[in-house]
Amino acid sequence: MRAIWKGAVSFGLVSVPVKLYSATESHDVSFRQVHAKDGGRIKYQRVCSIDGEEVAYADIAKGYETEDGEMVILTDEDMADLPVTSSREIAVEKFVPSDQIDPMLFEKSYYLEPEKSGAKPYALLRQALIDADRMAVVTVALRQRTTVAVLRVRDDVIVLQTMMWPDEVRQPDFDVEVGEIKDAEVKMAHMLVDTLAGDFDASEFEDDYADAVQALVKAKVEGGEVKRTPTATKSSGEVVDLLAALQKSVAAAKEARGESDAGSADAATDAGDEKKPKKKGAKKPAKKAAKKAS
Template structure:
């Protein structure tokens, strides 16, 4: 594994230098959108919804949409004024009973590995958490934003789990759970069912059937020769057409600004004009060739 962050756990006057590792990884099957005919990947452009133009990354800003649909644009100077921190400290705020932390608040999990100089205080913190049966409620700066998290022990390793802020947890605002009390006989039967299915959790008993089925399907298609090697994407005339259209719009806008009326687009007229220009050019070449022949004949005589 590769460490993604380095810092120190601070509690009281004790500081534990640590490295941070992602404790989980997603193995969900992901698909690409492709052209069914040839397997070519589908590309997407950054198109402005107002003028229909493609927007360069340099021209993209952050926008905050209000409840009434208005858009507030924030530039880099606005973002620089926001509270942010790049502290390398995992600061312990308090040690709380484990049962007080609702698992619904947990987000992402990380392993904490001690640096060589922090091995002893690391072991001290780990043992203290185990003996007290508590979690350390901490604040930590990740990606320049302050986050709430907890430290707990798993398999002799201290794990940090980032948490959602309390106001990010929604209330179950629906009335379908307000049912009448169950009858004693029904409760007894439900309890018997729970006891019948009781057991210990063994993660090795469970597997992702969907992922394995997709991988088997893909493998079978590869072995059966059902695979397409999509050719490298080629530039098409569409880019030129878009450029010409953009230039035409620019010309029209300039004429409008001068009070002139833009000429309507007429493909047939453009074709005829192009043919006429080509004919004029060919006539000029012929005349030039005749003049050169006459000059050469005079010199020879």
């Protein structure tokens, strides 16, 4: 794994220098939209809905649509004035009982590895969390935006999990109305729960859809059912992993389209920002980050 962030966990007068790693990765099966006749990838043009003209990336700006449908254009100067932070501190605000935080608030998970100089205080914090059966509520700046997160222990490693803001969790707008529930029905439901009771083991579950797609693709490759496009690379005859093959084709796809990928550009920008030296600033109370402009 490659560290994506470096900083320090601070609680009281104790500081623990740490590295941050993404704890999860998506294995979703990815498909391309192609021309069924020859396998050519489908291109999409950036066209203005008003004048119908194709728009170059250099002329694309961020726009925020108001509730009445008006569009507010935000310039780079406007975005530069938004509250951001360059702090490299994971500040512990309080330690709370583990059962007080609704799992629905959890967003993304990261592993924290201590630097050599922080191994002992890291171990002390880890043991304190385990013994108290509590999570540490922290504030942290990731990609220059302050967010709320928690620290908890998983398999002897401290995990940081970012959290959604409370107003980002939707409330159900429906009521569940049922008739009278009889005692015999409740008893039978309890019997069913007892019958299916057990311990959770993630290894018991498989992504049968992804496995089936890969088996299908393998069969088609072995049967010669492939479309040779101008950008296709010759195979050595070995059947490679579908996801790996798709990832390797990204560069060729970009070159064939003759245009850059917005998502990749954003990721590259983020990576560049992380490499730049950050100025230390005074710690400020956490505020809700501005919602992303569309």
